[in-house]
Amino acid sequence: METLGYLIDGFGVALAPHNLMFALIGAFLGTLIGALPGLGPANGVAILIPLAFTLGLPPETALIMLTSVYAGAMYGGRISSILLNIPGDEPAMMTCLDGYPMAQKGKAAEALAISAIASFMGSLIATIGLILLAPLLAKFALTFGAAEYFALFVLAFATLGGITGKNPIKTVLAAALGLMIATVGIDSTGTQRYTFGVLELYEGVDFIIAIVGLFAISELLFFIEDRAGGGKGPMKVNKLTLSFKEVREIMPSSIRGGILGFIAGVLPGAGASLGSFIGYTLEKKVVGKKGYFGEGDPRGVAGPEAGNNGASSGALVPMLTLGVPGSGTTAVLLALLISMNITPGPLMFTQNADIVWGVIAALLIGNFLLLLLNIPLVGIFVKLLSVPPKYLLPIVTMVAFVGIYSISNSAFDLYFMVAFGVFGYFLRKLEIPMVPIILGLLLGPEMEKNLRHTLDIADGDWTALWGSGLAIGLWVVAFVGLVLPYIVGPILRRRMNAAQQGAE
């Protein structure tokens, strides 16, 4: 019951007129970001962080806006899946399978509407799950000591690549690089580390600069290399004729997808891609021969869409309660929290209860806004989708420059951002994932603090790191998370590919 009271307070925060307005702006921008080519959700949120700063938004407003962006991006990803058979982001891949055939049959508007409703259901279920689960997990996390936290951070890195990840060693490598960058600067004892006497490095590397550089600038370079500036032709959407019966028919699929997606989102190492994959596979199993999957079955659109949105809300659970994000975009949201001087984790639920519950309430409201935005306004998003990247990406890059510049008015930061962009380009060429680097930058200071704490208490005894049953459990999960992709990964990847090829 305690939770309900908090939630009502949260609605009080989220329904304040200016917060509501920013939620609406966020939802709109998010859908746009999800829909546009070359602007993934993590990238989009990253570019908007400096702007949220320079606007001087209070923390809860900034977070509400950016979680709305996050939720919106998941809605947006499906538009190009359905209309063009090109997933706007990775989790939207499964939506192509039945969404595109529907569009080919002249039912694009129905497919878009169904996916919006399914997305809404998925998010709604997952947000309710979040409301129920998060306080429990937060309470449990209060029993964590320094050693457990250290093990938890290791677990976060180990499972970041996900079960479908390609080369876990590259995840480890990237995590080490990120943590190394985080050690630059003056540490807690006042020792200078790796500053080389450069004044700008004394305070360490600003992770917002790193994030924007790694995502936005490297994306620009990749588009130039692929010569993909041309964009796509204009697209048409038919007039919507959706009966109540059709909506009712997809409800069971949406609910199943949403629940599965939520579970996939909460668990470390699963993520939204797996959520939508499981959502689709389950639908195929449950409906069986009665369905016509792969040929434009509406349930094949609803299942994975609900799954992917459920997973993205579920992914907020570990981020909010433990301070350990499980995906790129939640890592970027964590960056926002840290830079607003809010320490995520169990204490946030007591110390910043208004913010946490305001954000959760905003997630619910944001979903209603998104549903309202997405059904009548889908035509606008479709039009914007045909803006060619050759105009879009330079402008996005410019916005990134302005954002970074407006934080500190320093040219040094901009050079740094460009350098990170070039660095990111090489990393992507070598298939070294960037998210662990960012997570390393974010978690580095906390991780080191917990390591020192543990060792200080135990007087330099390293075995203290696995001194408790809980810590051992976390280490085991971390180890499994690192090894499992070697065994299960190839099988799962093959199946996902097979499912996709079968549809073409």
Add this chain to the structure above:
Amino acid sequence: MTQRNDRICGVLLLVLAVAYGWGATQFPEPFGGAESVGPETFPKVLAVVLALSSLYLIVKPDPDNAWPKGRIVLELVIAVAVLIAYTLLLQPLGFIIATLLAVGTLCWRMGAAPMRAYMTGAVAGVVVYLLFTYALNLALPLGVFSVLEGS
């Protein structure tokens, strides 16, 4: 299929790990004398982790991705040069002119017709400038236009 990329990368990262680890041994002793854990403990752990994983990369590299060739390399270099020039010119030329040049050049190099490219740059520059100055109350450098401001 060659595997040179990962090998070279592994060697470079191994060198980095050694240099980083050596750097950690050079930190001055913190005030109050050495303790069991100091500023160098965590970096040393990281150096070991990086060294081991880069060794793995050298021993078991993944197949290479193709690197761009010829003209595309040039285009990439131009893009990076434009971004550096943008930073360089932001203060002296002012936001609007610098944006016109940078966004315009990028659009043009990505395949837009020159006129339309620079028009996009000009419009984007003016719109963002007005938005920042009047709606968000943030100062962007005016540069050469600052003569207008004084009067």
